[in-house]
Amino acid sequence: MIVTKDLTHKWFTLFAEKVIQEKEQLSEYDRIIGDGDHGMNMARGAQQLITLWQAVPPVHLSDVFKQAAMKWISGVGGASGPLYGTAFLEMAKAVGAKEELSNDELVTAVKAGFEGIKKRGKSDIGQKTMLDLWAPAVQDLEKDELTMATLQTALTKTNELKATKGRASFLGDRSINEVDPGAASSKLFFEALIEAGEF
Numbered sequence: 001m002i003v004t005k006d007l008t009h010k011w012f013t014l015f016a017e018k019v020i021q022e023k024e025q026l027s028e029y030d031r032i033i034g035d036g037d038h039g040m041n042m043a044r045g046a047q048q049l050i051t052l053w054q055a056v057p058p059v060h061l062s063d064v065f066k067q068a069a070m071k072w073i074s075g076v077g078g079a080s081g082p083l084y085g086t087a088f089l090e091m092a093k094a095v096g097a098k099e100e101l102s103n104d105e106l107v108t109a110v111k112a113g114f115e116g117i118k119k120r121g122k123s124d125i126g127q128k129t130m131l132d133l134w135a136p137a138v139q140d141l142e143k144d145e146l147t148m149a150t151l152q153t154a155l156t157k158t159n160e161l162k163a164t165k166g167r168a169s170f171l172g173d174r175s176i177n178e179v180d181p182g183a184a185s186s187k188l189f190f191e192a193l194i195e196a197g198e199f
């Protein structure tokens with residue numbers, strides 16, 4: 001697969017649309033193990049990005065990541081704003097001036113996003129955060145085995161974890177068998193990639 005600006009634009013537009021569509025559900029997950037605002041936070045950035053692109057569509061491939069990063073950093077708030085914002089910014093940096101990405105280059109960019117979240121969040125896999133969705137998604141993407149089904153499996157595995165980072169960690173054992181809202185929104189991010197790439 002060749003990843004172009006158009007494909008990436010479609011990817012992030014689909015992601016934004018999914019976030020807006022799933023806003024209530026994402027906040028519902030966050031009501032159970034957090035403070036109930038994840039859907040609202042994410043939908044704010046998503047709407048701002050859609051509005052921006054309706055006026056001025058992105059020109060270069062890296063613009064897609066950069067503009068999404070700006071909207072998430074300035075508009076989303078909470079823990080998720082800076083974390084997704086950093087991920088998108090690191091992806092933009094990995095892309096640089098390239099206007100097309102090979103599969104391997106796409107994997108490199110997504111990995112850079114994952115590392116950005118880890119660094120910004122001082123977090124790691126196994127703590128029941130968005131990282132636990134990103135890690136298997138990146139692995140599956142690398143093996144060319146990323147599907148809606150593998151994403152569902154990844155989210156289900158995340159449910160079983162006990163939260164040790166972020167607000168959900170205050171719940172301790174009571175976070176087990178609940179859905180992490182950030183992992184759920186990250187699933188939408190990778191679903192949007194699958195749909196945009198039709199792979």
Ligand code: ADP
Pocket residue numbers: 030034035036037038041042077078079080081083117120121122123124128129130131165166167180181182183
């Ligand atoms: P807040 O917790 O500030 O209200 P959100 O509700 O928007 O922010 O986002 C919560 C999500 O952010 C969690 O479900 C989790 O996936 C993710 N998260 C929180 N802290 C971290 C961290 N340190 N590293 C990675 N992800 C994190």
Ligand code: MG
Pocket residue numbers: 030034035036037038078
């Ligand atoms: Mg919250």
Ligand code: MG
Pocket residue numbers: 035037078079
């Ligand atoms: Mg909050």
